[in-house]
Amino acid sequence: MNREQFAALLEKYQEGRCTEQEKQLVEHWYALLENDNAGGVSEDDLDGAEERMWSGMQEKASIPDLNGRDGNSPFRSIYLRWAGMAASLLLIAWFFAGKVLDRHVPLTAYTWQEKRNDSQNVLPIVLEDSSVVELRPGSSLRYPNRFEGSKREVVLKGNGFFSIRKNPRKPFYVHSGGVTTRVLGTSFHVSTAPGGRQTKVEVVTGLVSVYSEKTSEEAVDMLVSPNHTATFDRNSGKFSPGLAERPRLLNANISFQFHHAPLAQVAQHMRDAWGVDVQAENGQIMNCTLTADLSGQPLYTQLDIICAALGAKYKVRGSTIRIAGPGCKMRGTHAFQTRKPNPMQT
Known part of the structure; x- marks a missing residue:
């Protein structure tokens, strides 16, 4: 020791x-x-x-x-x-x-160092494998000068954004707030609330697995995909799924220009573009048609427009978006035109 x-x-x-x-x-x-x-x-x-x-x-x-x-x-x-x-x-x-x-506590390296961000700005830290950690104010990171053995491991206290260089032969582990996040090569946020009661992992690209310190790596608690989150509650010892507050467009080739398109088709386009599952409380509303140009709109703005056109509402339940409404038997076909915003907006 x-x-x-x-x-x-x-x-x-x-x-x-x-x-x-x-x-x-x-x-x-x-x-x-x-x-x-x-x-x-x-x-x-x-x-x-x-x-x-x-x-x-x-x-x-x-x-x-x-x-x-x-x-x-x-x-x-x-x-x-x-x-x-x-x-x-x-x-x-x-x-x-x-x-x-x-x-x-990772033991795979000979020499460790710790950096704490006491400034008001994000502190970038370049690791030995060229991975980058953007350390948020008030946070600290312990990491080795050189990654030895079959693992790359760091210990985070606070909040950080990780851009990990892909290396399937040497997976990357982040230990933070009772949670271990395992990745091969991806980008994601890890944040632990003051007091360490909750730790949240939000994935931007790639796929990560998360598990608590009390379980084994083989017993993965949750797989997290882009635009999804996993929040660990220390009191219950359980993870809960969720969606990112500001989802990023994952596939820019998906069209959001609809002309008398059934909601089922619109929902499929949203799944393909955002990686988010859109479901209906009742199957009838999925037959309602929509005429609208939703290009360049953020996900939740798209949902607001769709629901306004169909007289429906949506709720985020875990990692799923559920749309509820009376259906369109008596309402007929709906058209809703939008002003196209800045194409860089997501």
């Missing part, structure tokens, strides 16, 4: 992100070094204690040679205490080498 791994464990404990096993290790560790009756360790206890704990661990890691002293010697109690410390350190070293922290 090195100093970086030690500091990462204390940070997880302070933020309440430790597993029960990690929590017990920290409290036992602190009791041996600081206070025999420590029990739970408060944030104030750990503030400023890192240096003392690390120094004490290094100092007491080697046991003096007490051979030849009789069992009643006062050195006996010192020996037993130091032996307990050594056993504790061996347990901690084994723990850090095992699978638990292999997933929570």
Whole structure:
């Protein structure tokens, strides 16, 4: 175990992100070094204690040679205490080498550094593999100087936008707020709310898998595609699907000029262009026809126009858009002309 791994464990404990096993290790560790009756360790206890704990661990890691002293010697109690410390350190070293922290705190690189964005502007960070992280104000990123082994791993605290260079042989992992995001090469946002209660992953391009720190990588909780989100709630331990607030046009070759087109056809064009599933509460409304030019309009503006023309309403339910309305038996065919905006608008 090195100093970086030690500091990462204390940070997880302070933020309440430790597993029960990690929590017990920290409290036992602190009791041996600081206070025999420590029990739970408060944030104030750990503030400023890192240096003392690390120094004490290094100092007491080697046991003096007490051979030849009789069992009643006062050195006996010192020996037993130091032996307990050594056993504790061996347990901690084994723990850090095992699978638990292999997933929570990346161990695949030799040298790590951390950058924090204390400015009011986005801070771009270029990683060793030419991937780029746009770090938002108030956020920090821990990353290796060089990616070793079969993984590329970083630890994010706060918000960041990732543009990851594709490398199928070495997937990229982002650990943030109890969530691990795994990608091969794509771009996405990761944001953790203050307090770490929720972590949200929003995909711009490509496909990512997300899972909580309490599950294995093989048991992926959710796959997230472009214009979709996955939000992890730490209290429930579950992910919920959603849509991006500002979806980006994924296929500019899809036509949005409709002339007496049934809503079913319009919905299919929207799926192909935005990657978003559009459904109807009742099948009848899908037969209603629309005449309109929706080119250049953002997704939600397109939906507003469609619903205004058909006398319908829409709701976002998870990752699906559902349109509800009375249908068009009595309303006839609808036409709705729009002014074409700036073609760069999405």
